[in-house]
Amino acid sequence: MGYLKATIVLLCITGGFEQAKTRNEMLRQKLVGDWYVESNSKRTLLTAGEDGKFVSRTLSGDKELWSCSGDWQVNNGRLEGTYRRASVASVPIGKLDVSTILEVTDSYYVITNRNGARVIYHRLKTAQ
Numbered sequence: 146m147g148y149l150k151a152t153i154v155l156l157c158i159t160g161g162f163e164q165a166k167t168r169n170e171m172l173r174q175k176l177v178g179d180w181y182v183e184s185n186s187k188r189t190l191l192t193a194g195e196d197g198k199f200v201s202r203t204l205s206g207d208k209e210l211w212s213c214s215g216d217w218q219v220n221n222g223r224l225e226g227t228y229r230r231a232s233v234a235s236v237p238i239g240k241l242d243v244s245t246i247l248e249v250t251d252s253y254y255v256i257t258n259r260n261g262a263r264v265i266y267h268r269l270k271t272a273q
Contacts (some may be wrong), residue, residue, distance in 0.1 A: 173219040175249045179269040191266065193217055199226060211236075222246050224256060 180191045187210065189203045202212040213236055215229040224244045228236050244256040244264075253267045 168222065169219045172222070172246060172249055175251070176217075176219065176224070176254060180254070180266040181269055182264055182266045190269070219246070 176193050177195050178193060180193070182189050182191075187203055187205050189201060191199060191201045193199050197216050197218060198214065199217045200212070200214045203210045209232075211231070211233045213228050213231040215227045217224065217226045219225070222245065224246050226242045228238055228240050228242070231238065242259060244258045247255040247257060247263070249255075251268065253265055255263065255265050258264050
């Protein structure tokens with residue numbers, strides 16, 4: 146009987162890991178692409194690559210205010226980015242930035258960022 150309980154517990158735990166892995170992969174696939182967010186007079190452009198790399202630029206009009214790049218992944222429903230390069234010293238290289246994913250659709254995604262602010266990114270439309 147103890148063997149049966151242990152097997153059931155193990156199957157439940159394993160199934161939970163597989164579900165989390167599947168959800169993370171689904172979110173990751175939906176997030177691959179080009180996105181933007183606008184606030185005040187600034188526009189941030191973000192490319193999340195299939196290869197797990199990202200590039201981001203923040204602009205005011207045509208002037209670039211800052212840029213960064215690094216690695217990204219989805220882990221337990223959180224969007225994690227590690228900075229590998231930044232144009233400003235206030236962004237430490239190697240820093241892990243974590244946001245909670247609230248919603249992802251084909252045209253936008255919503256996160257709560259590290260400061261607790263709700264941010265909506267919109268997918269950039271490509272010319273056809």
